[in-house]
Amino acid sequence: MSRAASLLAVLVLCAANVSCGSGASGEEISAGSAPALVTDRSRRSDPSSGLALINDFDRIIFIKPGITISTIGKNNGVQLRAFVSATAFYQPPLTVEQVVAYAGGVDRADLNLAVMRCRPPDRAKVEPTLATWPNVFKALTADLGKKFTPADCPADLTDLPPDNQVYCLARSFADNSNSIAVFSLAPALGTGAAIFSVNNPPPKGQESGGDVLFDLYGIGSEFSGLGFTVRDSANVSLNSAQVLQQSVVPEYLLNNVTLRAGGCNCIEVPPYDGRDQTPLNLDFVSAAGKLGECTPVNALPG
Secondary structure, eight states: OOHHHHHHHHHHHHHTTOOOSSBTTBBOOOTTOOHHHHHHHHTOBOTTTOOBSBOOEEEEEEEOTTOOOOBSSOOSSSOOEEEEEEGGGGOSOOBHHHHHHHTTOOOOTTSEEEEEEEOOSOHHHHOOEEOBHHHHHHHHHHHHTTTOOGGGOOSOOTTSOHHHHHHHHHHHOOOOOOSSHHHHHHHHHHHHHHHHHTTSSOOTTOOOHHHHHHHHHOOOTTOOSBSEEETTOTTOOOOHHHHHHTEEEEEEEEEOOBTTTTTEEEEEEOOOTTGGGSBOOHHHHHHHSEETSEEEOSOOOO
16 A cells, blocks of 8 residues: 555544544554654553553454454453554554564464454543553552452462462552663562562462463563563563564553454454465455454455
């Protein structure tokens, strides 16, 4: 698509009441923006609410045939928030394999491919937040605060259930300013490491801090808390230099609402030879996928 055509598409979206500024519906990243501006705008948050300002997200997952997708994350009554990426970082289209790698996942050629593009009509329902440790701590304090109170946090946490420990650790985090950047980061990374250290490795039949993070938000061992997915991080060990170098695409947490509430169009594509090398055009997802449900398509356009 030419730049002129891309700009025309943006104008059409504006006419359809999709916000093209920093209004209530979020900030759009215009076609042809300089990479520095794209990254800057993708990571901006509203100073009063802390919510991310962009409003165009994508999520790619692999599922077994016959599974109905009705929510952004798992529809299991447990997962409260789910990961998404910024659509602007995959335009012009990359291949399926590249998108999966940048998202820190693994391509599954044997499973159906489901792709969502979400532009929430009511941001208050999805509460988009950049996936950083400080934002995760706020979420944990709010979500687990429905089960625990500050009185459930004694000085010694070791004998408490893992979810109680996770709540107390998250609640104890203090985000203080410092002119030395690593001094500011150290408490956040340290608290994140402390949460992962709860019952790690988990005793047989018992839950760990990592399990709590995964069950509630889908946070896995590859999560850095820097607000970026770590490219090619699935099922591998990385050193600090690799984690920092491979942190490329911003990631966010959205409330695990229905696809319709999240403004999500979705498609589901069965396995076929060469699917992983086919460009994943997110405009096609918007056009071919129904709002609020996953539309089966035979193949991605080449």
